[in-house]
Amino acid sequence: MFFGGSAMVENLRGIPWLQAGVKPVTIVLVTLWGLNVLRRLFSLVKVARTTSYFPKLYTPFQPFTLPGALFTTSSRIAGRDWHWVRHFRTYSQNETVNVVPLLFGASALWTSNLDIGRQILAGPPRSSFIKAPWSNRAFTTWGMNIVSAEETTWRKHRRVVGPAFGPDLYKLVWNKTLEVYRHMLEIEEWKDKNVVDVPAIQRITYKLSFLLISTCGFGFPSTWLLYIHRDFARRLTQRKDTPPRAVDGGMPAQEALKIVTETALLAMNIPQWLWHLPIPRLREARVARERLRTFMQEQVVERKALVAAGDKRADAFTIMVKANEDESTKYRLDDQELIGNIFVLLFAGHETTGSSLAVTVGYMAIHDDIQEEVVEQIMSVLGPDRDPDFSDYPKLDKVRAIFYEATRMIPAGHALIRQATEDTVLTVQNPMGEEGSQTIHIPKGTEITLDMVGVQYNPRYFEDPEMYNPSRWYGLPADSEKISAFSVGPRACLGRKFATVEVTCFLALLLRDWQVLPVLRVGETKDAWGARVMNDVLVGIALTVPDFPVKLPSQWYGLPADSEKISAFSVGPRACLGRKFATVEATCFLALLLRDWQVLPVLRAGETKEAWGARVMNDVLVGIALSVAEFPVKLVRRRPVYLSSRLDA
Ligand code: HEM
Numbered sequence: 001m002f003f004g005g006s007a008m009v010e011n012l013r014g015i016p017w018l019q020a021g022v023k024p025v026t027i028v029l030v031t032l033w034g035l036n037v038l039r040r041l042f043s044l045v046k047v048a049r050t051t052s053y054f055p056k057l058y059t060p061f062q063p064f065t066l067p068g069a070l071f072t073t074s075s076r077i078a079g080r081d082w083h084w085v086r087h088f089r090t091y092s093q094n095e096t097v098n099v100v101p102l103l104f105g106a107s108a109l110w111t112s113n114l115d116i117g118r119q120i121l122a123g124p125p126r127s128s129f130i131k132a133p134w135s136n137r138a139f140t141t142w143g144m145n146i147v148s149a150e151e152t153t154w155r156k157h158r159r160v161v162g163p164a165f166g167p168d169l170y171k172l173v174w175n176k177t178l179e180v181y182r183h184m185l186e187i188e189e190w191k192d193k194n195v196v197d198v199p200a201i202q203r204i205t206y207k208l209s210f211l212l213i214s215t216c217g218f219g220f221p222s223t224w225l226l227y228i229h230r231d232f233a234r235r236l237t238q239r240k241d242t243p244p245r246a247v248d249g250g251m252p253a254q255e256a257l258k259i260v261t262e263t264a265l266l267a268m269n270i271p272q273w274l275w276h277l278p279i280p281r282l283r284e285a286r287v288a289r290e291r292l293r294t295f296m297q298e299q300v301v302e303r304k305a306l307v308a309a310g311d312k313r314a315d316a317f318t319i320m321v322k323a324n325e326d327e328s329t330k331y332r333l334d335d336q337e338l339i340g341n342i343f344v345l346l347f348a349g350h351e352t353t354g355s356s357l358a359v360t361v362g363y364m365a366i367h368d369d370i371q372e373e374v375v376e377q378i379m380s381v382l383g384p385d386r387d388p389d390f391s392d393y394p395k396l397d398k399v400r401a402i403f404y405e406a407t408r409m410i411p412a413g414h415a416l417i418r419q420a421t422e423d424t425v426l427t428v429q430n431p432m433g434e435e436g437s438q439t440i441h442i443p444k445g446t447e448i449t450l451d452m453v454g455v456q457y458n459p460r461y462f463e464d465p466e467m468y469n470p471s472r473w474y475g476l477p478a479d480s481e482k483i484s485a486f487s488v489g490p491r492a493c494l495g496r497k498f499a500t501v502e503v504t505c506f507l508a509l510l511l512r513d514w515q516v517l518p519v520l521r522v523g524e525t526k527d528a529w530g531a532r533v534m535n536d537v538l539v540g541i542a543l544t545v546p547d548f549p550v551k552l553p554s555q556w557y558g559l560p561a562d563s564e565k566i567s568a569f570s571v572g573p574r575a576c577l578g579r580k581f582a583t584v585e586a587t588c589f590l591a592l593l594l595r596d597w598q599v600l601p602v603l604r605a606g607e608t609k610e611a612w613g614a615r616v617m618n619d620v621l622v623g624i625a626l627s628v629a630e631f632p633v634k635l636v637r638r639r640p641v642y643l644s645s646r647l648d649a
Pocket residue numbers: 121131146147148217344345346348349350352353356407411412413414415416417485486487490491492493494495496498499
């Protein structure tokens with residue numbers, strides 16, 4: 001053996017490259033690379049010569065592999081956003097295509113057909129497809145969970161997580177959204193403004209979805225103040241309602257949760273050793289992860305004790321712990337799995353909801369007519385100033401419809417990736433307009449992606465799919481499977497109602513109080529704004545559009561004096577004849593009063609303005625008219641003193 005080896009070295013010395021001074025290791029690497037190229041070429045020739053029922057589409061890389069994800073789509077490359085950029089063209093002839101990468105990745109089917117979707121999404125034992133393991137790995141960082149599990153493990157997780165998504169949670173989501181909206185008006189200082197310029201609506205919508213998951217999912221006592229820009233946070237540290245530091249002086253768990261959320265994508269993609277580099281942002285993220293891990297372990301222990309003591313909290317975490325305790329040992333999840341499920345709700349629900357809500361606001365900015373129609377429904381259900389109640393939710397179908405249509409136009413859950421676990425078949429419908437179907441053999445290991453953009457723009461399911469038309473959802477039951485952007489079948493989105501309840505309540509409040517206008521560039525039309533902003537799609541965990549600004553004039557501001565939107569004087573032919581009499585009188589008096597005097601409440605010792613408002617303005621008297629009981633105010637003369645200076649003159 002040894003002898004033979006030295007003879008081989010002697011022979012190698014005869015190779016011209018070695019004589020030219022090229023190192024043996026370089027030769028080995030080049031040879032391996034050459035062999036790899038040859039292997040790739042052979043497999044490509046094999047794929048090219050194999051007849052396939054589906055048309056082949058050649059591209060340098062499979063779009064969601066590492067090199068593919070580095071590129072945006074161009075005429076030659078199908079990059080990470082190819083399903084958005086080419087959604088008109090890819091499926092114009094065939095609803096399913098075979099994407100064959102020339103340089104990197106394996107061939108895979110991409111389909112815009114929901115019937116194929118139903119066959120691959122159901123999961124075992126109903127189908128021979130599971131979530132492609134590579135696409136799923138990122139979600140298991142915190143423990144096995146309902147999104148990543150398959151078969152019996154999935155059923156075990158579903159038994160525990162499913163019960164959390166019930167009426168108590170949805171009611172909590174509704175009430176928290178209302179609370180968060182009110183708090184937002186105050187902290188963002190919108191309350192006393194006639195027009196609000198929002199530099200990026202996403203900063204509002206992502207905050208909302210984070211706070212809702214944080215309070216209703218985790219059971220944290222979060223407030224609007226928590227999720228704020230760091231510099232602003234520093235200025236606010238003296239405020240009473242700033243989240244407290246942890247007892248041990250370390251990072252508060254809420255802040256750790258926020259940092260973990262912000263760095264989730266990073267965490268999914270970088271190797272372990274990188275975490276230990278001395279980069280401040282990475283260090284902070286590592287500290288946050290460790291803090292949260294310990295905190296969640298403590299929380300599981302604490303919640304178990306609370307549940308045992310009969311605690312009735314309705315957040316998802318508490319309900320899950322309770323459902324788990326009620327299970328037989330066979331189905332019970334361990335602590336790590338409970339934590340895994342809580343985190344997966346955060347990742348599944350935060351960006352998807354934040355993005356879809358922002359997109360809905362964007363469509364409202366372009367479509368005045370639809371906005372008007374929706375506001376009319378909100379006014380007729382809620383009136384001008386009543387707080388929305390959860391019982392209003394079913395009546396606000398037009399509000400739900402603008403959200404559903406936004407999730408259709410830009411589906412946050414954009415690609416559902418599955419893999420065949422065995423040789424199997426698919427029933428493939430004939431092209432649109434032709435009856436019947438074909439049975440197609442699918443070999444074990446084949447990857448199939450249900451392209452949600454393709455589905456949502458497929459004319460088989462939607463008339464004029466390019467049009468934003470919420471009326472297609474009017475009157476539809478809230479759980480209808482026609483709404484497929486949340487997926488369909490047993491593995492469809494568990495948080496669909498959570499997201500819809502949150503968004504409906506928020507939009508009802510926002511649109512009742514404010515008109516939504518786009519911030520146009522000089523000479524830009526609304527249509528051009530729509531084409532620029534709403535087509536500039538970004539592909540991340542969720543499909544979304546980049547941050548965009550909107551202007552929110554108050555609904556009452558700039559309204560024609562006789563607008564029927566003001567319904568407190570009644571509407572129609574028998575509406576108040578004296579409305580203008582009263583309005584002229586009040587306008588003149590208030591203009592004079594407020595020009596000359598600042599109006600202040602007379603507070604009781606230790607009373608805040610909010611408490612004063614709750615005490616005085618809620619103390620309603622019912623007589624011929626509804627009014628509030630008499631109350632004192634203090635009038636402080638304004639500077640400069642307009643009235644006296646005018647009189648003096
Ligand atoms: C606009 C908002 C949302 C959209 C568009 C959306 C979309 C989706 C889609 C398409 C899936 C299927 C994924 C797949 O099969 O690969 C899914 C699954 C899931 N979603 Fe959502 N989602 C949203 C909000 C939420 C929220 C707020 C939560 C939780 C609070 C949530 C929890 C889940 C869970 C747990 C699953 C996995 C269900 C299972 O595998 O059994 N989602 N979602």
